Structure formats: C-alpha cells, structure tokens
Amino acid sequence: MNERVIFHIDVNSAYLSWTAVRMLQLGETTEDIRDIPSIIGGNSDERHGIVLAKSIPAKKYKIQTGEPVVDALKKCPELKIFKPNYKLYMESSNAMFNLLSEYSPKIQRYSVDEVFMDVSHYKENYIEKAGEIQDRIRKELGFNVNIGISTNKLLAKMASDFNPKNSIHTLFQDEIMDKMWPLPVEDLFMVGKVTKRKLDKLNINTIGELALFDFDILENIFKSHGKVIKNYANGIENSEVKKYNYIEVKGIGNSTTIAWDVISKEEALKIILSLTESVCSRLRVTNSLCKVVSVSLKDYGFNRYTHQRTISNYTDSTEIIYKELTNAFIEIWKGEPIKQIGVRVTKLCSNEFFQGSLFDDKRLDKQKALDKTIDNLREKYGKNSVIRSTFLHSGIKAINGGNEESDYPMMGSIL
Numbered sequence: 464m465n466e467r468v469i470f471h472i473d474v475n476s477a478y479l480s481w482t483a484v485r486m487l488q489l490g491e492t493t494e495d496i497r498d499i500p501s502i503i504g505g506n507s508d509e510r511h512g513i514v515l516a517k518s519i520p521a522k523k524y525k526i527q528t529g530e531p532v533v534d535a536l537k538k539c540p541e542l543k544i545f546k547p548n549y550k551l552y553m554e555s556s557n558a559m560f561n562l563l564s565e566y567s568p569k570i571q572r573y574s575v576d577e578v579f580m581d582v583s584h585y586k587e588n589y590i591e592k593a594g595e596i597q598d599r600i601r602k603e604l605g606f607n608v609n610i611g612i613s614t615n616k617l618l619a620k621m622a623s624d625f626n627p628k629n630s631i632h633t634l635f636q637d638e639i640m641d642k643m644w645p646l647p648v649e650d651l652f653m654v655g656k657v658t659k660r661k662l663d664k665l666n667i668n669t670i671g672e673l674a675l676f677d678f679d680i681l682e683n684i685f686k687s688h689g690k691v692i693k694n695y696a697n698g699i700e701n702s703e704v705k706k707y708n709y710i711e712v713k714g715i716g717n718s719t720t721i722a723w724d725v726i727s728k729e730e731a732l733k734i735i736l737s738l739t740e741s742v743c744s745r746l747r748v749t750n751s752l753c754k755v756v757s758v759s760l761k762d763y764g765f766n767r768y769t770h771q772r773t774i775s776n777y778t779d780s781t782e783i784i785y786k787e788l789t790n791a792f793i794e795i796w797k798g799e800p801i802k803q804i805g806v807r808v809t810k811l812c813s814n815e816f817f818q819g820s821l822f823d824d825k826r827l828d829k830q831k832a833l834d835k836t837i838d839n840l841r842e843k844y845g846k847n848s849v850i851r852s853t854f855l856h857s858g859i860k861a862i863n864g865g866n867e868e869s870d871y872p873m874m875g876s877i878l
Contacts, residue, residue, distance in 0.1 A: 468589045469704060470580040471611040471619035472563065472596070475628045477576035478503040478516035481555040482545050484605035500524060501543040504532040515547055549745050552576075558604055566596060571705045577623075579616050581704040593631045601629075617652060617700035618643075624650070639698045644671025653692055661685070670696050715749070717741045718805030724763065725801040728793070735788055738806045743781040746808060747835075752777035753808035756784055758791045761803035770795035777812055784808065 474480060482503060483496045496518065503516040512532040524539040536542055556575045563570055569581035585592045593610045600608050611623030612633045621643060622634035634642055649659045651670050661684060667673050674696035681689035694700065717738045725731050735758065746753060757771035770791045774783065788806055 466614040467581060467583045468586055469613055469616055469619045470582055470589075470593060470596075471573075471616065471623040472559075472578050472580065473609045473611070473620075473623040474559070474576040475607045475609060476516050476518065477555075477606075478547060478552060479518055479545075480606040481551055482548065484555070485548075485551055487605070496543060496545065499543060500526075500539050500541060501545065502526065502532070502535060503545050503547055504535070549748055553748055555604070555606070559600060559608075562599060562603065563596065566592065569704045569706045573620075577620075579619065579704045590631065590633075597629075597631065613698075615698070615700045616702060616704065617695055618698050620652065621650075634698075636698055640671070643698070644669060644674060644696075646670050648673050648696075651692065651695055653688075653695055658685070658688070658692065713811065714807055714809040715742050715745050715751075715753075715811075716805060716807035718759065718803060720761075720803045721801065725804070728796070731792065731796070731801060731804060732789055734804050735792060735806060736785055738804065739785045739788055740781055742806055742808055743779060743784055746779045746811075750814050751811045752779050752814050753784065753811050754778075755808065755810040756787045756791065757807045757809070758788050758795065759803075759805040759807070760792075760796060760801050762799045763802055765802075767803075768795050768797075771809075773810075779814065 476497070479497060479501065486492045487495060498520065499518065500521045500523075501518045502514045502521055504512050504514045514526060514528050514530050514532060514535050517526050517528060517535075521535075521539065521542065524535075524542075526535045526538055526542070532544060536544075552575050556572075560570065560572065560578065563578060563580060567580045567582050567584075571579040573579055582589060582592060589612060593612060597608055597610055600606065607629040609623045609625075609628055610631045611619040611621065611625070612631065613619040613622055613635055618634045618636075618639070622632040625632040625634075625642070646669065648654055648662055648667055648670055651673065654662070654673075662668075662673065665676070665680070665684075667676055673692060676693070678689070678693055681693055683689075685692065719734065719738065721734065725734065753774070754777050755771055755773050757769055759767060759769040761767045772787045772791045772794075774787055778784065
C-alpha cells in the first residue's frame with residue numbers, strides 16, 4: 464500500500480457516554496445511564512429544550528435527536544434527563560486527544576467528539592493499531608468509539624458512520640461500489656436537504672446513481688457544488704490532515720421558548736442577557752472569540768426574524784456581546800408579542816492567536832478578569848451562585864438551560 468492511511472475516530476453517543484462515565488467515576492450512581500432510557504437535553508419543566516443525545520434503550524421508544532424533550536417524555540414517561548455539561552465534554556475530548564497523540568503527530572480535530580489521524584506510518588499493521596486504540600479508549604477513558612479507515616478523510620468519515628457501533632470499518636477505493644454506492648444519496652457528506660430535493664427531481668436516489676450521473680447536468684444545476692458531490696460520490700478527496708488541537712467551532716447559540724408572551728423590551732433584554740451569559744461561557748470554554756452576533760425572534764404567529772451585527776474586534780466579553788445583541792434586537796423587534804428568543808455568535812477564531820487591537824477599550828482586561836471570575840464561581844458552586852441584580856425576582860435567571868447548540872465545522876469547510 465503506497466497511499467495514505469487515515470483514521471476517523473468518532474465517539475459513540477458522546478454527550479451521553481461522557482456523562483455516564485463521569486457519574487460512575489464520582490459514584491453518583493451505580494447504574495450506567497447508557498443502559499437505561501436516558502437523554503442529554505434541556506429542562507423538561509419548561510417549554511424548551513431538545514434531545515441532544517440518547518441512549519440505545521431510548522431509541523426503542525423512537526426518541527429522536529433534535530426533538531423537544533417534552534415530546535420524548537410523552538413517548539417514554541420514565542425517561543431520565545441529564546442537562547448538558549460542555550466543560551465535561553471538552554475535558555473528555557482533550558483526554559482522548561492526548562491518548563491519540565501517542566500514535567500520530569498529525570491529528571486534526573473535526574468536532575468535540577471526532578478526530579482525523581494520519582497514520583500512514585502504520586501501513587503494515589493499521590488494523591491492529593486501530594484495535595489497540597479502540598481498546599485503550601474503552602479501558603482507560605471508559606467510552607466506545609467507531610474507527611473508519613481509508614486513504615482520505617471523506618471515505619474514513621463515511622466508514623466510521625457504518626453500523627454496528629463500537630466497530631472498525633474500512634472503505635477503500637475498491638470497496639466503494641459495494642459499501643457506499645448502495646447507500647441513500649442523503650448519506651453522502653455535503654448532500655443536505657436542499658441538495659437532496661434537487662437530486663430527487665433528477666431521480667437520483669443512491670450515492671452510486673449520483674457517482675455515475677452526467678456531470679454536465681449536475682454542474683448546470685448545482686454549479687461548483689455539482690463537482691464536489693460527484694467527486695465525493697466517487698470517493699475523490701485529497702485534503703491533508705491538518706495538525707492542530709483547536710476545535711474549530713463555526714457557531715454557538717442558545718434559544719428558549721417562553722411560557723408567556725413577552726411584550727416589553729425590558730423583559731426581552733433580560734432574557735437575551737441570560738442567553739448571552741450561557742453562550743459566552745461556552746465561547747470561553749472552547750477558547751474561542753467571535754466577531755458576528757445575531758438575535759432571532761419568533762412571534763405568536765410563528766413568524767421568525769433574525770438580525771445580525773458585526774463587532775469591531777474579536778471578543779469573548781459578555782458585556783460587549785450583549786451590547787451588540789441589544790442593538791440587534793432593537794433594530795429587528797416590531798413590538799409584537801414574542802414566543803421564542805435566540806442568540807448566536809459566529810465567525811469564530813481561536814484566542815490562542817488573537818492580538819488585541821490598539822483601539823481596544825481600556826476596560827477590556829478588567830472585563831475579561833470579571834468574566835473569568837464569574838465562570839469559575841459558577842463552575843464551582845453552580846450556575847445560580849452568581850446572578851445579576853437585574854434577574855432578582857424576575858424568574859428569568861433559570862432560562863440558561865434552554866436549547867443550546869454548537870455548530871462544529873462541516874468537513875467541506877476544513878478540507
């Protein structure tokens with residue numbers, strides 16, 4: 464074998480597995496929550512929160528990732544719910560990264576629970592090494608992974624999605640026809656809902672049909688994206704495994720559906736501040752800075768509005784981000800009763816390489832110190848141990864547990 468050997472390592476049910484491992488390690492339970500109907504999600508007592516991860520027993524009740532927690536409870540009333548813990552996820556991800564670093568100097572983090580590794584130096588025994596890595600992660604860290612193996616990142620990632628879980632799968636060029644082409648076309652990386660609808664009109668239902676379809680027609684309909692998906696359907700992808708430890712998050716957001724109609728600016732801004740604190744805390748946990756913020760509103764008629772603003776410099780400051788979100792809200796809100804509010808930060812970069820602008824506010828260092836202190840206190844004593852005076856007697860401070868989400872990069876953005 465003269466070509467590269469690439470591993471894609473994907474943690475099985477990462478959020479749930481990491482929560483289970485920590486609870487067992489701390490003696491918080493003798494029952495492994497992976498063995499019972501359980502989910503990682505929001506707050507079931509309010510009208511918000513979605514299922515972020517589910518156990519295998521929860522799948523038997525047809526509980527779906529992304530559905531509201533209240534709907535999941537209707538399917539399984541005895542369902543156990545655990546709130547997300549992003550600090551724990553980062554710690555678990557770092558532990559896996561450190562273990563994998565013993566095997567290769569070229570590791571690219573793809574998301575909090577996925578990495579690519581160039582292990583071309585193991586060409587003679589790559590299956591043996593994959594098994595060794597899988598066993599060590601299970602024994603030393605307590606969770607299971609799928610490992611996909613191929614000569615490029617695309618096929619390695621496709622292979623790691625194969626069933627069963629906790630397995631090692633290969634997908635080399637001579638295996639594409641048998642293993643990948645029969646799959647539904649929507650299983651192909653970079654084929655989203657919009658692309659799928661257009662492919663349906665062309666009667667392209669499988670990856671193999673896309674691989675063999677006339678390129679000129681695809682290019683005419685999809686432009687440059689047509690070449691991308693046709694190449695991917697044929698297993699063509701040649702990007703390098705980029706060597707870095709930083710998780711390149713595309714965006715972080717938090718939203719909440721409110722149990723009452725919000726009709727005043729003051730009340731809406733308190734909710735936005737609560738959501739902002741949650742988002743900014745996670746921004747700092749991932750060692751990220753943002754430059755673009757956006758606020759989204761949904762009114763009683765389920766009409767959704769979104770507005771964004773660009774900050775003058777990259778930041779992770781709660782005060783600065785909230786100020787821009789306030790401006791965005793004032794610019795978009797029409798005065799109608801609000802049912803749902805969301806905030807989001809995008810255009811992120813690592814704070815490792817950030818150089819402060821000469822025009823930065825002189826209070827920046829004090830703000831960063833204050834944010835760090837509050838983060839540490841909440842981590843140690845609970846998120847409600849330090850609350851702003853504006854939240855006192857408002858009932859809004861608890862909205863932090865809303866519909867949290869982070870967008871990790873699609874592979875097309877890092878190839």
